[in-house]
Amino acid sequence: MSTKTRDPAEAEPLSGEVRRRGLMLVLSSPSGAGKTTISRRLLERNHDISMSVSVTTRPKRPGEVHGRDYFFIDPTEFNLMVNRRELLEHAKVFGNYYGTPRSAVEEALGAGRDVLFDIDWQGTQQLRESARTDLVSVFILPPSAHELERRLTTRAQDSAEEIARRMAKANDEMSHWSEYDYVIVNKDLDQSVAAVQGILDAERLKRERQVGLTEFVRGLQAGL
Ligand code: 5GP
Numbered sequence: 001m002s003t004k005t006r007d008p009a010e011a012e013p014l015s016g017e018v019r020r021r022g023l024m025l026v027l028s029s030p031s032g033a034g035k036t037t038i039s040r041r042l043l044e045r046n047h048d049i050s051m052s053v054s055v056t057t058r059p060k061r062p063g064e065v066h067g068r069d070y071f072f073i074d075p076t077e078f079n080l081m082v083n084r085r086e087l088l089e090h091a092k093v094f095g096n097y098y099g100t101p102r103s104a105v106e107e108a109l110g111a112g113r114d115v116l117f118d119i120d121w122q123g124t125q126q127l128r129e130s131a132r133t134d135l136v137s138v139f140i141l142p143p144s145a146h147e148l149e150r151r152l153t154t155r156a157q158d159s160a161e162e163i164a165r166r167m168a169k170a171n172d173e174m175s176h177w178s179e180y181d182y183v184i185v186n187k188d189l190d191q192s193v194a195a196v197q198g199i200l201d202a203e204r205l206k207r208e209r210q211v212g213l214t215e216f217v218r219g220l221q222a223g224l
Helices: 033-046 076-084 102-110 120-129 146-157 159-175 189-203 213-221
Strands: 026-030 049-051 087-093 096-101 114-118 135-140 182-185
Touching: 026 033, 026 189, 033 049, 033 120, 033 182, 033 189, 076 087, 076 096, 087 102, 087 120, 096 102, 096 120, 102 114, 114 120, 114 146, 120 135, 146 159, 146 189
Parallel strands: 026 114, 026 135, 049 114, 135 182
Antiparallel strands: 087 096
16 A cells, blocks of 8 residues: 655754644535535634635536635636646536636645635545545435435425436435545434544544654753
């Protein structure tokens, strides 16, 4: 098995203090499994994590804000971004194109801030290939098929045809659960938020993510 690890001392030889490289926390699930609510709760509780705002070619839904929910762009602009390698990953989902702008993510990670992603399995696969050491992936499952259907129908933001399409797609999305680092069955929202928070707290302490540890321990040993 080849695991790429960074040597913290090599990355920051002179600092003497322990800092942290940010991580990429991906939450994926079929629509209606509660991912959006969990994301919102996490963002409220953690001020050093920000949401990656994707670009999409799909039409804006009522209540959505350009620059907050998505950057709504046309297919020509989307293609330009792909060709200029401005997207960290991109995929076609439900007939529309979605992608993650690269620069905001790279800047945040370098500054020690975490980034939360609401992207599908295709995007997660691409991030796993290009940024495995920075990636922490969590798959959220609904407690039952009945509950999934109920949540999708009461959302009422989409047409009946769209809901039916999403139900069909949910099975496809769910078949990728085993590619993720962590899996949560969202029976209780508070418990699921606490579970993701636990994952985040532990992953932040991973040795490879802490920059300057070697120097710090040398300092401790030298009585500094
Ligand atoms: P919605 O249109 O309902 O906001 O999102 C539909 C699906 O697209 C969701 O499963 C969401 O996770 C996924 N998605 C949103 N943004 C991105 C992105 O930038 N990349 C990828 N690969 N999927 C995305």
